[in-house]
Amino acid sequence: MVDTILPSIPRLLVLRSLADQSRHGYAIARWVENASNGVLTLKEGTLYPLLHLMEREGLLESAWVKTEGARPAKWYRLTPKGLDRLRTDYQEWAERAPKIDQILAHRGGMPDAYGRLV
Amino acid sequence: MLTADWFDYLEEATATIASNQEARQVRQELLSHLESLAWDLQQEGWSEAQAPAEALRRLGDAQLLAQAFRESRSNDQRFAWGWWAAAWTVLALSAIGVVGSLEFLIPATVAVLFLAIFYFGPQPSWTQWVTVIRHTFLTHWRLFVAGGVVGAIWGLKPWWPGSVHLIPQRVSLGALGLGFAVTLWALIAEWRHARHGTGRWSPGLSALGLGMTASIVGCGLGHAWYALWPHPMNWRLNWYPVSWGHLMGLVMDVYTAIVFVGSSIMAFLIKLWPQAPAVPERVEE
Numbered sequence: 001m002v003d004t005i006l007p008s009i010p011r012l013l014v015l016r017s018l019a020d021q022s023r024h025g026y027a028i029a030r031w032v033e034n035a036s037n038g039v040l041t042l043k044e045g046t047l048y049p050l051l052h053l054m055e056r057e058g059l060l061e062s063a064w065v066k067t068e069g070a071r072p073a074k075w076y077r078l079t080p081k082g083l084d085r086l087r088t089d090y091q092e093w094a095e096r097a098p099k100i101d102q103i104l105a106h107r108g109g110m111p112d113a114y115g116r117l118v
Numbered sequence: 119m120l121t122a123d124w125f126d127y128l129e130e131a132t133a134t135i136a137s138n139q140e141a142r143q144v145r146q147e148l149l150s151h152l153e154s155l156a157w158d159l160q161q162e163g164w165s166e167a168q169a170p171a172e173a174l175r176r177l178g179d180a181q182l183l184a185q186a187f188r189e190s191r192s193n194d195q196r197f198a199w200g201w202w203a204a205a206w207t208v209l210a211l212s213a214i215g216v217v218g219s220l221e222f223l224i225p226a227t228v229a230v231l232f233l234a235i236f237y238f239g240p241q242p243s244w245t246q247w248v249t250v251i252r253h254t255f256l257t258h259w260r261l262f263v264a265g266g267v268v269g270a271i272w273g274l275k276p277w278w279p280g281s282v283h284l285i286p287q288r289v290s291l292g293a294l295g296l297g298f299a300v301t302l303w304a305l306i307a308e309w310r311h312a313r314h315g316t317g318r319w320s321p322g323l324s325a326l327g328l329g330m331t332a333s334i335v336g337c338g339l340g341h342a343w344y345a346l347w348p349h350p351m352n353w354r355l356n357w358y359p360v361s362w363g364h365l366m367g368l369v370m371d372v373y374t375a376i377v378f379v380g381s382s383i384m385a386f387l388i389k390l391w392p393q394a395p396a397v398p399e400r401v402e403e
Contacts (some may be wrong), residue, residue, distance in 0.1 A: 024151075025147060048186075048187075049187045050145065052144070052187070052190060071146075072150065073147075074143070089242075
């Protein structure tokens, strides 16, 4: 299946963001932004529905935590299933992404303004 | 840092979530996100007044967020049912209103309606109900003003010649039954939403209440006119034996009075009700 050849990027980023420590939604979004030097932004419209979906799938678990002086926040962490999924998805990504890049770069890469491959 | 805009946003963003509890949790989660973002923005130099609005802008379109929540549950049949239930219930209300045009069926149809809404099957969240109500009635408020005017004209039907008597009679009774049911439905949904949602009453509720009240007052005036100035084409007595006619007439008058007084009080209370956004409760896992 070509349309499932790569793991979902937002899902992979969320899994990776939680690999080393638990975070709340805002921290996940900022982590992705900072780790990519501002190139990648995980839009909140994507992030929260995805977090809830992944939680239903058993990849994440959550708990409401109240830190001093702040509103309670919902913190997420990986479940063992989520950790397995991160490993699997990352492995697929590492194997397939270079192949995709190879395909896109075939015969010189992107066409020029006249549609010619240079 | 809470602002009224945030609450409108949170309600809209969670309108597609069927579970009240889940919707409340998501609202709290998004609120926490907004606060963190606004605080960071202030550290970046945004003023205290501008940071909340900018945080809201960066969070994105509430409708897109709501759509994403819906699509993330697209395989969940219960959710799909719950989302459409609100819209289908509006259609069901219309059908029941038609059936309810028979005077003696009005109490039964109202009872069936509320059983259907509150006890049968999976339920849409109160936020969903309220969103449907607000979108339906606020978007088409002119329609409801016009409905009130038409209702008043129906109420004065004894003026009309006997040849057109039966049809407006049924339409007016249908409007009364439907108006009564919808008004109660909206009031209860708003009340429950205020308790379990973000704690805010809808400004549109007063418009709805007043629109319905206008319609019912019109019919009430017609009843009063008729009581003062009896007409040989007495529409009640044409249908029922005299005693039943009087009884039904009494029921209708009491019913009209309850709805009229109730709607007026509700509209008044809503006007006075504190509109400051309430802080969502702490959600215990």
